[in-house]
Amino acid sequence: MSSIRVTVWNEFVHERHNEAVARVYPAGIHNILAATLGNYSELLLKTATLSDPDQGFSEDLLAGTDVLIYWGHAAHDQVADAAVNRLQQRVLDGMGLVMLHSGHWSKLFKRLMGTSCALRYREAGERERVWNINPGHPITEGIGDYIELAESEMYGEPFGIPLPDEQVFISWFQGGEVFRSGNCWQRGSGRIFYFSPGHELYPIYHHPQVQRVIYNAVKWACPRSRRTEVPLHIPADKAPEKLEARGPALHDAQGKLLPGNL
Amino acid sequence: MSSIRVTVWNEFVHERHNEAVARVYPAGIHNILAATLGNYSELLLKTATLSDPDQGFSEDLLAGTDVLIYWGHAAHDQVADAAVNRLQQRVLDGMGLVMLHSGHWSKLFKRLMGTSCALRYREAGERERVWNINPGHPITEGIGDYIELAESEMYGEPFGIPLPDEQVFISWFQGGEVFRSGNCWQRGSGRIFYFSPGHELYPIYHHPQVQRVIYNAVKWACPRSRRTEVPLHIPADKAPEKLEARGPALHDAQGKLLPGNL
Amino acid sequence: MSSIRVTVWNEFVHERHNEAVARVYPAGIHNILAATLGNYSELLLKTATLSDPDQGFSEDLLAGTDVLIYWGHAAHDQVADAAVNRLQQRVLDGMGLVMLHSGHWSKLFKRLMGTSCALRYREAGERERVWNINPGHPITEGIGDYIELAESEMYGEPFGIPLPDEQVFISWFQGGEVFRSGNCWQRGSGRIFYFSPGHELYPIYHHPQVQRVIYNAVKWACPRSRRTEVPLHIPADKAPEKLEARGPALHDAQGKLLPGNL
């Protein structure tokens, strides 16, 4: 099996500034994820954080990344628009994206969805049951009927997303809500998986089944083909079928709008 | 039948600066569309253009618009980001959007899709046959097997869009390409229809079947329900099920991230 | 507004043979539904049951039906295959179908879905909360955040259906399960809405919000266009583009496979 180059990006704010979070993830969420995914020999892991050069989203790093895992919460606004532009382009070009938990509110996720990405939420240490509604899907391989999380943050419907291309998990919450907690989309040549469990106050990324879901998602999101989508002018004499151009034109021979039209 | 308030927005550039276009649409594309749609008594029509106050996208105008028809080509970059923000929000809140032809490259469409929206194109006056692949869909009511356009601009696949929620038309081009020319999406509470025929050099909006498609699309896109999606904090004592909050918290009682966490 | 011809079909078995059910629906589920929908003046209502001629699915009745509401549970196997054939054909031709509750296990629903339609279930009088996850959809018009049912039968995931074309409701159950309880599909020219609440032991169809959902679904499912899909041979001289037939052929001029090929 060929290798998959995975970068785990974490804003790494709460772990450094909040004691309760630091107790759960002393080395940061990125490091627990990198450590556990590192047990799979076909994955080549790197980590990056907001305080790295280029906010951890350098051209070089992205160019060497097949699948990006993204965790953010407190510092979404600090991510530069230029980084978001690069990230969106990389996803459209084929890079896989595993967006975790509060990443639903990141600039990148909202950019790729085009919708509000709003939801209901509550932080009460309640029980969440993540139902596997798609037992034949690659992302649920090795996952049983459901994953039970003793303590979780409630994320509830309606969730302001486009209809997922594939629906994988739906969560039940003790307080009475439901949530589409595992959702797949393709955008451009890139595959996106959003997985909601992962509030930083609870040891959710220590849960072996949660780790397995993320591993499965990385394999699922790994690009097969890549293509950069750009507008492409096809002159009449390059048409697949023989064609003679007729009538007036607003574009020149290279397909650019003619000057003087503005 | 209750009324539908329709605004036809047109950047209105090529009709004023290019003689060939002016011959086809002397009063502008917005006016031909408003005139023909005006024959349907349940539609209340307004027009707006880029040179209007607020670029034709004022809060007031949008607040009084159920369905927006949008045509642009040469001046996409001139539309202010603030206007795009307002437009996107209105669509997510439930306003219908009928995006025409080169509007595929507008800031608004790219924002709502989250993808490149790139395509192949060629301006050679070639024949296009717009196949009705969804005869049971409301947007194809009264449309036969296909619409034949004697002269059209080629728009070809791959088209950089998310998979449409409903596929309505696929076009055949004389030069050998195909194109998904009629596509439906829901984003937030808003319905979006993209219809590709409509190059400004050819009298496509004079074609009765094209006019019928746009009328059908307006009815389809008209909002039934509306809702503004915002994050909603549900405190533990307001949970649908009886719930006692447990453990530490990063949010205050109103659901805001606590200070000192950054 | 033009009229919609609605037929409420009910197998009408449990109401006649079980006292507990008879107390909730003394005149049968079909009659409570017909009575409440009858309050909407644009709906023209008929009822039919399994003990009617042609099992309540006569050609004449179906020919005069725009939308069929279907309830069955104990007698799915008794519905004749010929009736299922007629029903499937009518749906593909454009008749709307509102499939209720245990109708998920009817021959008709399984035929239209192509999948197992299996689910988890439990009859314990537990609480169900039907979340509106699609506030902009016509079927949720007038429905708030959720419908709460004090007593319901649990239907749980995984539900063996194709991915819905539109997702409208997801249910939470007191016992810990979730369920996609309101799902839309288009098949041929027909629109199908499956709505799971409605166990015959509980007064669910007396609930005004449930009645409203069914009314909304009838309006949504009402056909705009209709078309019977049959294979269509297009001889070379009837092709849209000028075409000269080349090479050998397995079909005769009418498009039938030539004799001697078997």
Add this chain to the structure above:
Amino acid sequence: MSSIRVTVWNEFVHERHNEAVARVYPAGIHNILAATLGNYSELLLKTATLSDPDQGFSEDLLAGTDVLIYWGHAAHDQVADAAVNRLQQRVLDGMGLVMLHSGHWSKLFKRLMGTSCALRYREAGERERVWNINPGHPITEGIGDYIELAESEMYGEPFGIPLPDEQVFISWFQGGEVFRSGNCWQRGSGRIFYFSPGHELYPIYHHPQVQRVIYNAVKWACPRSRRTEVPLHIPADKAPEKLEARGPALHDAQGKLLPGNL
């Protein structure tokens, strides 16, 4: 890479009874496909035909098949319903299915789709251009912009199928039609790919790009997880959450409808 067990099933009628077909596929379509796929070492290939025991669809053969490739045209009606039942069940349980060309009209495909599967057709040796509209999809790996077939049977829209879960190819025909020629669905745990090129009179399966598409489709359709979907009764004392059953019941403790209810 682990092996994939592939069975190529062909009705094998026209190759034995029609000289023109026999010239193109002297050993039958199944053998050319098995031979070319056999070049990929991870594929373990078997072939089967209608004249085999159990019509080539024995329990044993299917139990040892990860992905089934299916070609049929003249003898769809001869396939026994019992075989179709087994096949459908196997697909829902996770077996991949690559349905080729005129297999669109097989009992199996119609069963899995639930729709008419009707289309337009014409046998005139015309040019087909199969456009790759999804360059990032695993099925288009190694395929360029399009595959050009010098001679093909026209299959045209509207095609009576459910909206594909993923759209991969759309074809252009010389005679003026278009067709969704490469379509993906998931049904149960099984993945289905329909690929329309392949009329038996033309050497389409000798085309390297067509062979590559079929190879890619086999890899894509290979099951990761499997699950047989059956109704599952969850008694109140086995509910995930603590639950006390209330009220009357129509089912016994095993979840069967109580006798006397009919």
